[in-house]
Amino acid sequence: MKFAGVNLDEPRVMGVINVSPESFYKGSVRNDEKALAETAVRMVEEGASFIDIGAKSTAPYLETQIPLEEEIRRAVWAVKVVKDAVDVPVSIDTTSAKVAEEALKAGADIINDVTGFKGDPEMAKVASEYSAPAVLCAHGNVRNFSDPVRTVIEFLEESLTIAEEHGVEDVAVDPAIGFLRPEWPPWYEWDSKVIANLNLLKLLGKPILVGISRKSFIGAITGRKDPSERLAGSLSATAIAVLKGARIVRAHDVRETLDAIKVAEFIGRFST
Numbered sequence: 312m313k314f315a316g317v318n319l320d321e322p323r324v325m326g327v328i329n330v331s332p333e334s335f336y337k338g339s340v341r342n343d344e345k346a347l348a349e350t351a352v353r354m355v356e357e358g359a360s361f362i363d364i365g366a367k368s369t370a371p372y373l374e375t376q377i378p379l380e381e382e383i384r385r386a387v388w389a390v391k392v393v394k395d396a397v398d399v400p401v402s403i404d405t406t407s408a409k410v411a412e413e414a415l416k417a418g419a420d421i422i423n424d425v426t427g428f429k430g431d432p433e434m435a436k437v438a439s440e441y442s443a444p445a446v447l448c449a450h451g452n453v454r455n456f457s458d459p460v461r462t463v464i465e466f467l468e469e470s471l472t473i474a475e476e477h478g479v480e481d482v483a484v485d486p487a488i489g490f491l492r493p494e495w496p497p498w499y500e501w502d503s504k505v506i507a508n509l510n511l512l513k514l515l516g517k518p519i520l521v522g523i524s525r526k527s528f529i530g531a532i533t534g535r536k537d538p539s540e541r542l543a544g545s546l547s548a549t550a551i552a553v554l555k556g557a558r559i560v561r562a563h564d565v566r567e568t569l570d571a572i573k574v575a576e577f578i579g580r581f582s583t
């Protein structure tokens with residue numbers, strides 16, 4: 312299995328760099344050129360197979376609105392700096408087709424859309440026009456509260472239909488950890504149920520990507536309010552996700568995450 316030209320026979324890390332000061336984990340934010348380029352280089356040296364750039368936070372519990380022009384400005388700047396610094400595929404984390412298009416023109420390789428082609432009606436068209444691979448997250452209004460992984464699969468099937476209709480085939484599916492927050496069950500239980508049953512997403516026939524890194528469900532389980540204290544909890548959940556079939560892990564801490572997935576993958580080989 313491959314995604315964006317990268318062989319997924321072994322699980323891979325997608326390093327996250329945000330150029331959005333409002334992002335929930337301040338340690339992920341870079342706003343000067345030197346620090347941005349150095350971080351991308353370091354992440355690739357540490358083993359990242361992809362770099363994901365976010366120019367606007369999508370945290371559902373934060374005030375994240377910024378003007379579209381500002382997101383475009385940040386995205387285009389960051390994509391150019393990172394593409395000049397490293398050779399791995401670069402994704403642009405955006406829900407806006409305009410931002411995606413400008414980022415692709417600036418050299419981005421992949422669209423990472425947390426609304427799974429459902430937020431901006433032009434997004435699938437842009438992916439198609441630029442032949443861009445896409446990460447599609449589960450997105451929609453939750454109706455079935457009792458079976459989180461079934462809901463995630465249904466949402467992803469809808470996204471895959473949109474992708475197919477536009478001839479976008481190079482797709483990774485993502486269960487959108489931290490994004491789906493029904494009133495019940497509490498979101499940390501929802502996210503845990505999804506990760507515990509992540510293997511069921513394999514039936515979609517696409518590589519599974521997860522974003523777990525330092526998220527609020529880790530904080531809720533461990534009592535760690537500050538995202539800077541959530542690395543150990545993140546690595547624990549990452550290992551489980553890899554055992555359950557995740558092939559790409561989107562993370563802020565490349566070195567530690569790669570070690571965790573190598574160990575999980577190695578142990579998983581002996582599972583009977």
Ligand SMILES: Nc1nc2c(c(=O)[nH]1)N=C(COP(=O)(O)OP(=O)(O)O)CN2
Nearest residue numbers: 329334335365368369370446485488522
């Ligand atoms: N495909 C995918 N994309 C994502 C995911 C995720 O789980 N999957 N999580 C995010 C949250 O992390 P980030 O550090 O970017 O936080 P921010 O939204 O506050 O910038 C942002 N983008």
Ligand SMILES: Nc1ccc(C(=O)O)cc1
Nearest residue numbers: 335369370489490526527
């Ligand atoms: N964009 C996101 C950022 C953070 C979280 C989370 O902490 O659960 C979820 C989504």
